[in-house]
Each structure stands twice: as C-alpha cells, then as structure tokens.
Amino acid sequence: MTDNRQLLKGNEAFAEAAIAAGCRYYFGYPITPQNELTEYMSRVLPSVGGSFVQAESELAAISMAYGAAAAGGRALISSSSPGIALMQEGISFLCSANIPMVLLNVSRGGPGVGGIQPGQADYFLATRVGGIVDYHTLVYAPASIQESINILMQAYETAEKYRNPLMLLVDGMLGQMMEPVVVPDGVETIPTTDLHALNPWAVTGHRGSRERRVIRSLRLKPDELERSIEERGEKYARAEIELTSYEAIDLDGAEIVFVAFGSTSRIVKESLTALKRMRIKGGLIRPITLWPFPYRAFDGIDKRTKAVVSVELSKGQLIQDVKLGVNGRFPVKLIHRTGGMLLTPEEIVAAAKNISEVN
C-alpha cells in the first residue's frame, strides 16, 4: 500500500485542500500568520484554471470574493483577526444575499492590531458576528491540520446547500505548524457554462433565454425584510439540527469537564493524561462547530461532576456558551491566557487540581 501522506504546513495544506474541494477563485491581502496560504494560491490557482488577485484591502478582497461567488464561482477568503474584522461588511452582505463562500480565519491575539501570535480572541466575532446581525456564519473549529482538510473538503457543499458563508476558525498555531496529512484528490474545474445550470440564482448573463437575475441585499419594505430574516432563521434552525458537531471524551464519572476547541483542545487532552496519573478524572467536550454550538453535549455531563471549565486563549468568551450549555447545573470556571501566550499542560493541571480541591 502506498503511503500518500505528505508533511505540510497548515496554511499550505488549507490552500491545497480548498483547491481539491473545488475552489478556483482566491482574493487576499497580506497578513501574518496566514501569508503562506495567499502565496500558495498565487502560485497554484492559475495552473488549475483559476484566478488569484492580490486585493488592495480586506474590504476589497471580500468584495471581490462576493462578486465571484455571486457569479457562481467557488471562492475562498483567508485572513487573520484584524482583516476578518474589516471583512464583516462583506460577510453581512453575503448572508443577506444568501451567497455561499468559504472563509478561513487564521486567528491571532487582539484587540486592535494586537500581536501576531496565536489567539482565540475572535470567538465572539466568529460566533456572534460583526456586521448588521440577525444572521449567522457557519463556524468550524478544527483541532488538527488533517481535520481542517476534512472539513474543507465538505465546506463548499455545505455552504452551497445552506447558501451561507462558512468559516473555519483556526488559530495561528495550526496555520504555522507542520503535520503529516493526506489531501484527497481534487474535483475538476467547473466550466463557466455549467455555472448557469448549477447555480440557478447566480449572475451569469441571461443570454436572452431566461428572466434576468438579481443578487439583492436591499429590502426597503419592512415586511419583506422581516420575511427574509425569518426564512433565513428557518435555515439556521435546520443547520442546528444537521451540522452541530463535537467530540466528547471521558465524561462518565469525570470530576472536572473541560471545554476547549482548536489547538487548545490538544493541550487539554495532554493534561487529561497527566491528571489521570494524579487520580483526578477529567473529561473533555470539544466543539467542532462553534456555530451552531453543541449545547446538547452538556446533557452528557455526569451528575457527579464538580465543575465545568472553559479553557480558552481569550478573556472569557467561550465560557458564555459553556454557561448556556451548563444552564446552571454545575459551577463554571475559566482557565485562559491571552495576547498570544499559550497554555501549558502543567498550567491546566495545576488549575484543575486547585478546582478539584476547592469544590
């Protein structure tokens, strides 16, 4: 059996997977720690019949992607926290016009320009969204490069099914590290003539053979706008049932249940082993989708659990969803670092020991 694993840097693996999933249009503006992705796209997209444009700003990049996606193309956007903040204008329009797109936020520490080290401070931005709200972005938080690839391979189909932007929130650690991965074979480039039939809503030119199409965000009549929001609400309700995804480890008999996503969840997993040696039983809930958030996972927490602990690289953001999930059933605690500082398993173990003794 041939081993088709390759050692890839996260950012390059994301780019390769997106292309394999059918992405042919990429618009980017330089920002650390995701530049390798932009650079990869500039090298590879033209050779697979796609287009790369280095945009003049993130505002322009998301707008170009909006145009490409409105025209039926599979577009990818990647950036990091300050750039994603600027892109909220476009993301709000994508949602209101029901346009599918895949976005990657290789996030870093904020606020403002912040720093360039990994962070999860974009949790609210990703899950509570930043534009004129009353919409949701579908948000995935993979914990490994391979899991990112697997999610990306399905991402366009999911975004197209829901006609909504889908974001992968991966922190700078996943973007910058290398892991052995398998990128599945890619899909063929879709000829533009086929976009006509495949996306019955996309602007392609009517050729005199059908009614004109209009991609709309403006709805001046309040009742029409309200109806469009309620209709979108129905699709979000469907997404909550169909897309919600998480991993639950050792909840049975756990004294402490940690909740962590992305690279942080890997550090928590290491801590669980160390805690076991100290005869403290820990469990983990790892949300794979951040929106829809897996609140139902919290129903699986053992009654004997002493505390549920949100572990995050942000100043108490994930903990809000943890509290909603716990719904008053257990004490909720926070272990966190910010600014690009990482948590070590030792830090988590020490904090957990403390919680275990106090409670």
Next chain:
Amino acid sequence: MLPLFEYTKGMREEHTSYCPGCTHGIAHRLIMEALCERGELGRAIGVVPIGCSIVAHNYMNVDMCESMHGRAPAIASGIKRVHPDNIVFTYQGDGDLASIGTGEIIHAAHRGENFTTFFINNAVYGMTGGQMAPTTLIGQKTTTTAGGRSEAANGKPLRMAEIIATIESAAFVERVSLDSPANVRKAKKATLRALETQKAGVGFSFVEFLSTCPTNWGLSPIASLEWLRTDMIPYYPLGNFKTKEIGR
C-alpha cells in the same frame, strides 16, 4: 413602416422611481441601448451601487448584483474572473465612487480590470438627501454646507476622470454630459467606445456622466440642466482623457 422611437429591449417596461428631471434614467437608457446595439445584452452583468440607482436593477434588463457602499469595482473584478467573456460593468454615484469607494475604483483601474465603470456625477449625495459630495462645487449649497462649500473647510472638488486617466492601466476615460441632445449623443458614443475597449480586453474603461439632481439642488428640471451647463461643465471639462488603441 420603421418606428422612429421605441423602448429599447435593454430597459424593462417599468416606471422609474427617480425624481422628475433626474438624468439617471437617460444614463440607464444609453447604456442599455449600447449593449443592445452591440448584441451584448444577454452577456452583460451589472453591479449597482449604494445610492439612488441601487434600484437600477428594476429597470435594466440584464443580470445584476447589489454592492456594498463603494465596493462595486471590487465586486465587478470578482465577477469578471468567473465570466471573462461577459461584459461586466459598474454603475456608481459620486458619493459611492469618489468618496467611500475611492480605494476600489483606483485599484480596479490600477489592475487594468477589463470592465467598464459608468460614473454619475451629480455633485451631491442624492439618496441621503443632498449632503456634500467630493464633487460638490465651491459655493454650492448642500445640507451639510448650508453656506456653500468652502475651499478652506472642504478643499476643492475631485475630478475623477482626470485622476483615473493618470493611471497607466486605464485604457479609456471620457467625461460626457447629459444636459442636451447633442451631448447625450456624444455620451452614447463614449458608452459604445467604452464597451468596445472592454471587449478588446485592453484595460479599464470609465465614462463620467455629468448629471442633474433637481430635488437636492432645489432647482426645476430645466434650471438644473442650465446649472449643469453654466457651473459644472466649466469645472469638469468634457472630453476624452485617454484612449488606448484597440487592435482590430
């Protein structure tokens, strides 16, 4: 018998919501006529701005996409990547293009994007009720310059056609006026030439239409056309600023 005048197939038979005497309608018709004459109506994709003409898609009989305020040139750049053989255009007002969207228009020209921008310069923000635009003339009264625009407070108005013409990869730049039948005919010629430039793929094409906004200027439709002639044209000279040869 040959009809002397009829609806162009490019326009849908709808009454527009534009104010009496507003020249948006004339610009719409010119662009749609030009697309029809070149047999490109079915291949055209337009991007409408934030502004009075966001509703242009109710009237223009082509596929259209709404835009974030000022971002139409970036959206058109994305559409053109997916459909390089289609005619792609943006239709934008002066608040949209010359203020919030300056970055997008300059860089579309900078990249030599093969689409066409139709720029409606009516010297005010129309939709929001007549505030000062970057194109508002010195001394012109608006709701945010009640005593008239002063150079000391606001600088002098931007001449977008001239600015775009300085950009190397802009291939066709012309300013026209919609104030008289003769000028409307010239505007049609420039529109056709811009579409030919796009078709030939030699770079960015840009037509600026000097237009009226009787409601926000506080003038009658006739007086508005007169003001356009006596006040706007002297500051915004008509004519071609750039024509790149089209190899035939």
